[in-house]
């Protein structure tokens with residue numbers, strides 16, 4: 001595994017819709033492992049492939065000490081709404097209020113290429129929405145309700 005450089009806001013790749021992966025290959029799993037290592041190094045809880053300069057539909061996340069990798073993630077159920085503070089590893093030192101669904105079901109492929117469904121609520125639901133947004137070229141500043149004060153720092157996503 002290797003720590004990759006995180007792409008920062010201003011790079012057009014962050015505003016681009018990422019491409020679906022046709023299948024889960026060893027090469028893509030290696031990229032996913034690099035993303036996890038990069039995310040841990042940056043003290044983040046989620047990372048999307050465009051954030052390391054790869055425009056493919058792949059996200060990684062870890063909110064409960066269980067590293068996960070998901071290819072072609074799609075939200076298939078959603079409910080509830082909550083406004084809370086988010087940061088982003090590609091947008092250093094900014095913390096903003098964003099409205100998200102509180103409960104989700106997400107479908108995608110795991111690192112073995114198997115179709116999986118993940119039920120999520122709370123922080124995990126928020127992280128999944130944040131990372132899937134990255135795959136559609138959407139950043140938290142696009143969804144910002146208002147700027148948060150820096151004292152309410154949270155872990156980057």
Ligand code: NI
Pocket residue numbers: 087088089090130134157
């Ligand atoms: Ni982000």
